[in-house]
Amino acid sequence: MSADAMNTAPVGHGAPREFTARHAIGTKVRGIALVAHDGFSARYDLDRIAGTFSRPAHKLVGQSYVGKVLVLDTAKGGVASAWMLREMASRGVVPLAIVFNSVNPILVQGAAFGDVTMLAGFDDDITAQVPHGAAVQIDPAARLLRVL
């Protein structure tokens, strides 16, 4: 369930649920999911000093992204994110991982440059599958997102 549709999506019944991505990069991580059917651009959407979503129209506006696994629909915006993920990581104000239904090259380049774990490309809308606030594990080697 995404932030904009909380209390509507089913939650797993005890057993971990796994989702396989077509694309993956980075190292295995475990964290809390921040979920929304919305886009992502480091320049357009974030207050990178405060570590929060700042675009007024964003469904996660006001929420902290620091250390979270972002589960979002698609990469948006300009090319700056390719630099910004590394810059954010250098200050410890960076998401733990980012998961997209659809990604653009910029976020992938940024993940490669900034060593941020990323998955993209699922058969179903991943933002409708992962509960907002759930503990998840991202395993890029296996291209898996696991809801714990």
Next chain:
Amino acid sequence: MKLDDEEQAMRAGTLGRVAQIAIEHQIRVGDFFGAADFVPVTQAHIMADTESLGESGVRWLEALADADDRGARVRIPTITDPRGTDFAKAAMLKQAAWMLTLERRAIDAFVRLGVAMTDTCINYQTIQAPTRGEHLAFGDTGVVIYSNAICGARSNFEGGPSALSAGLTGRTPRYGFHLDAQRQATVRFRVDTMPKSLNEWGALGGVIGRLAGNYWAVPVVEGLDGVPGSDAMKHFGAAMASFGSIALFHLVGITPEAMRLEDVGGERLPVAHRIGAADVQALQRSYATTDEVDVVVFSAPQLSLYELRRIADLCDGRRFVRPLLAVTSPQVKPDCDRFGYTERIEGAGGQVLSGMCFYQSYAREVAEANGWKRLATNSAKLVNILGGYGYVPMLASMEQCVEAAETGRLA
């Protein structure tokens, strides 16, 4: 990825540490997208304002410039997107000294790597327009979409580290818009309106971008009644890329790959969206939240000589009560000066800035330092970006914006 002998030598470090760092980064990206191999590129264009790089990015650049004793240099013409300041106007913008220091350090590192500091996002109007089928590694989404759609060239969005890597290796992973299959239309639009102003063209691009939805979508658009000019397509494409992360579109009968709908597979697609004047107006109205204006900005993309000429015409006989900033490239600025446009704009109280772009120039800090919040512009791209920086951006025509600088209110 399949590597040729030279690429293997780069990866092994035989051709230096810098080439090795560059190609390793490119292979990681290429592997993610399943690229089969590399494709040679003829030009690279790097987005690298220091607001994006930060201290860590500048240190990385400096380390790269120092990494090879032989002095690694780019292999192909490699140019830059707007920087984070116009040094001549930094005091007027109230930018801090540390911002300028960071900019100077980044520039020094780029120059040592052989990068030409063109500082422009309209290189297709000012430096060299690409040709149909030319493979490129361009940064700035507006540059990429214009090059792909209007020129028929081939580039993905290349962020700064990847564009610099392409400059250093002379190639880029072959995926996305380098491939024929990716350039076919995926979503068909019917447009029942013909924009008359640049803000309307930007708004139309924004509407299409939002509906198309993601980077891999390729809109094909029918119904335009006439052939738009370069500045119109600049705003149209930049907004579409900004609102939708779109990198390629086709206009039937206008853009080079879509002389006919069937050239891009459009006849197989149903008309998914019809767009009229009301949709364009609705996007503009969605930003009309106040009529008080603190600052007027013409930027994103940088202005052409023709746009500056028009602004100069509108400035004659006026005296501004709000700052008006007109931002252009270092290539256009000398002609703007030479033809007297700068004098006319600045005579009314405006400012002509060069080599930067407003949103890439520490827009949040500049807003706080100057007390700017309510911003009027004719750039749909700019209004889409600046909300996240704490501004209340408003989209209006060039004429309305100039009038707002004179009255302090957007009519």
